[in-house]
Amino acid sequence: MEPWFRSIFLSVIFIVPGAYAQQAAEDQTANPMVVEPVVKRRDINEADIDTEDFELGLFVGNISIEDFSSSSLVGARLTYHISQSFFTEASYAQAQAGQTSFEILSGGAPFLTEDERDYRYYDLSLGYRFSGETFVTQNWVFNSDFYLQAGAGSTDFGGDDRFTMTLGAGYRLLLTDWLIFRLDAKNHLFDSELIGPEKNTHNLAYSFGVSAFF
Amino acid sequence: MNQSLIRCVLTSLCIFACVVQAQTADVKITQAFVEVHTGPARGYPIFHVIERGEWVTVLKRRTNWFKVLLPNKKQGWISYQDLALTESVTGQATQLLDQDFSGFGERDVELAVFAGVFDSVKALTVAGTWVWTPNIATELSYTQALGDFSQNEILMIRVQHSLFPEWRLSPYLSLGAGWVRTSPKANLVQSGDETRYSDALEIGLGLRYYLNRNFLVRLEYKDLLVVTDRDEQQENNQWNLGFAVFF
Numbered sequence: 001m002e003p004w005f006r007s008i009f010l011s012v013i014f015i016v017p018g019a020y021a022q023q024a025a026e027d028q029t030a031n032p033m034v035v036e037p038v039v040k041r042r043d044i045n046e047a048d049i050d051t052e053d054f055e056l057g058l059f060v061g062n063i064s065i066e067d068f069s070s071s072s073l074v075g076a077r078l079t080y081h082i083s084q085s086f087f088t089e090a091s092y093a094q095a096q097a098g099q100t101s102f103e104i105l106s107g108g109a110p111f112l113t114e115d116e117r118d119y120r121y122y123d124l125s126l127g128y129r130f131s132g133e134t135f136v137t138q139n140w141v142f143n144s145d146f147y148l149q150a151g152a153g154s155t156d157f158g159g160d161d162r163f164t165m166t167l168g169a170g171y172r173l174l175l176t177d178w179l180i181f182r183l184d185a186k187n188h189l190f191d192s193e194l195i196g197p198e199k200n201t202h203n204l205a206y207s208f209g210v211s212a213f214f
Numbered sequence: 215m216n217q218s219l220i221r222c223v224l225t226s227l228c229i230f231a232c233v234v235q236a237q238t239a240d241v242k243i244t245q246a247f248v249e250v251h252t253g254p255a256r257g258y259p260i261f262h263v264i265e266r267g268e269w270v271t272v273l274k275r276r277t278n279w280f281k282v283l284l285p286n287k288k289q290g291w292i293s294y295q296d297l298a299l300t301e302s303v304t305g306q307a308t309q310l311l312d313q314d315f316s317g318f319g320e321r322d323v324e325l326a327v328f329a330g331v332f333d334s335v336k337a338l339t340v341a342g343t344w345v346w347t348p349n350i351a352t353e354l355s356y357t358q359a360l361g362d363f364s365q366n367e368i369l370m371i372r373v374q375h376s377l378f379p380e381w382r383l384s385p386y387l388s389l390g391a392g393w394v395r396t397s398p399k400a401n402l403v404q405s406g407d408e409t410r411y412s413d414a415l416e417i418g419l420g421l422r423y424y425l426n427r428n429f430l431v432r433l434e435y436k437d438l439l440v441v442t443d444r445d446e447q448q449e450n451n452q453w454n455l456g457f458a459v460f461f
Contacts, residue, residue, distance in 0.1 A: 049239070050274040080459065082429065083277050084255040088327075088457070116400075124327050124338065131257030143253040152329060152338060154358055159400030163336045163360040174253060177281070213276070 055079040055180065057211020059093070065119055065157070066201035067194070069098030073205055087127045089149065093205075094120040097157065100195060111195060116159045121188060123166045125151025134173060143174040155190050155203075162190040178213040238283075239272045241300035241308050250290035254279035262290055272297065318424045319379060321345050321460035326432060328456030332359035332366065339454055348379035353388070357452070367395040368438075370416060388418040394440050412448075413441045422458075430458040 057077050064070040075093025082088065097117040103110055127149040134144040149168040154161045168186030175181055188203040243264050250262040254276040262284060264270060270292075271283040278294040300308045324343035331337060341355035350373065357368040372390025397409040420434030433455050440448040 049272060049280070052274060052276050081277050084257075084279060090327075124340075129255070131253065131255035133252070133259055143258050145255075145257075152336075154338065154360060161358065161360055161365050177253075 052178070052213040053081045055081065055211045055213050057180070057182065057209050059182065059184065059207040059209025061184070061205055061207025061209075063093075063095050063119070063188075063203060063205035065095070065097045065203050066192070067100050068117075069100075071095040071098055071119070073207060075207070077209075077211070079211070084131070085129050087129065087147075089125050089127060089151070090122070091125075092120075092122045093207075094118065102195075112158055116157075119155070119157045121153055121155040121157075121164060123151045123153025123164060123188075125149045125153075125166055125168070145172050145174075146170070147172070149186070155188060158192070158194045162192065164188050164190040180211045180213070182209045182211060183207075184209070239308075240269055240303055241272060241297065242302075243268050243270070244301050245296065245299050248292055248296045250282070250284065250292055251279075252290060254281070254291045256293075258291070262288065264292075314427075315382065315424055317428060318430075318460065319348055321428075324351075324430070324458050324460040326430075326456045326458035328432070328434075328454040330452060330454035330456075332357065332368075332452045333450045335359045335361035335366075337366075337452065337454075339456070341456075343374070343458075345460075349376050350374070351376070353390075362399070364396055364398045367397075368414065369393050370414070372416060372418070374420075376422075382424050384422045384424075386420050386422065388416070388420065388434075388436070390416040390418070390436075392416070394438075410442075415439045415441070428460050430460060432456045432458055 055078070057079070059073075059075050059077065061073045062070055063073040073093050073095045075091055077089055077091035079087050079089045097112070097119050100111060102108075127147050129145040129147040131143070131145045134142050136142065147170050149166070149170070151166045153164050153166060155164040156162075166186055166188050168184060170182060170184040170186075172183075173181045183206075185204070185206045188205065190201060190203075191198050192201045193199075243266055246266055248264045249260045250264060251258045252261050264284060268285055270285070273281045273283055273289070275281070276291075279291045280294070280297050281289060281291050283289055294310070297308065298310050302308045322345055324341075324345065326339075326341045326343065328339035328341070329337075330339060337357050337359035339355055339357040341353050343351050343353040345351040353370075353372050353374055355368075355370050355372070357366070357370070359366040359368070370390045370392035372388045372392075374386045374388040376384050376386045378384055392414055394412045394414045395409065396412070416436050416438045418434055418436035420432060423431045423433075425431055434453075436452045436454070438450040438452065440450060442448050
């Protein structure tokens, strides 16, 4: 160590504790023996308590695609619970459309290719729940809800994406605090010109599913 | 190999389970009585009543309801209003550090869905926003506009500047860039090769309104300049009204 550096270093070592000791002595004369109580508050912080407002689920069912028979439907949905009554939901599902009665009866050229028969939709909806309970037997009781939903989305069918309005009603049974069984009926409305002039089509789907809170 | 992999996964799951284990808190009832419901809503039946002076443990929360462990080891749900009137172990009123307007200024992430009009065509948009400072945020959005003749899909990344972040009704300006994919309706063309990709620039003006807890309503207007190969540039406008959740 260089001598000048060493002398600075040593002077710091000697001066600083001295200065502190002097200050401590002054404090003690001014403020004798005050012990500040240290109270640690145990508040309920939203960040600490586990919050479960999301619900993720799968469903299977059947959809009647207007003019194109009915088909089985498979999908998934994510629900966010806003309050005890309101919830928002995003869902996605797919089905394979069948044939029109004209195609079946005439045996002629098909209206759509195989790819165009893929029916896929997504929608975003807002729902309102009416909560209550269901007595399966006199002693076997579950909490349950009846709910109404309305939303908008898009349906990919016949080679095009179509703006789709949805209206639905459903019933859910809370098997446990986090596991839910659902029955849904949902109408998907969109404009279609696939078999002639443009018209408003109603595509009613019913499904059952399970979902879990997280 | 397989066994060690399984062991490794199990160990990491155990560690994860320990890490994510949420805290609980004990509270004392100070009201004459508090009704305990079987589920997290007003409509679920009341099966128990906790009396003044009894202690319960708060386990978890769903919307504005709290699951509690009762002295008799049963579990039930009490409302936010009832929990706010309890006392914590220090003897003071339980502080519910809930999301309120101050949380709006401290938010990190915002998720939004919008319904709107893109050049007189109905459009749906989803967006995710990352808030860096009270004023500056970046946003990624995807829009699908479904018209009678064509479909537009727009992917945009933008920077937002909130002018007065401390206001409950808070205006912002945005500047963005992205891509537009335009595909004509299948009944207009037989071949699918007409799909166009274009670059786009965007300037926007919006309003956020803080509703309650962690919910916002957003209204915005955007002007898009789509850079095309044709002689003239294409200008579109978009109106959006949406609902957002922040965390």
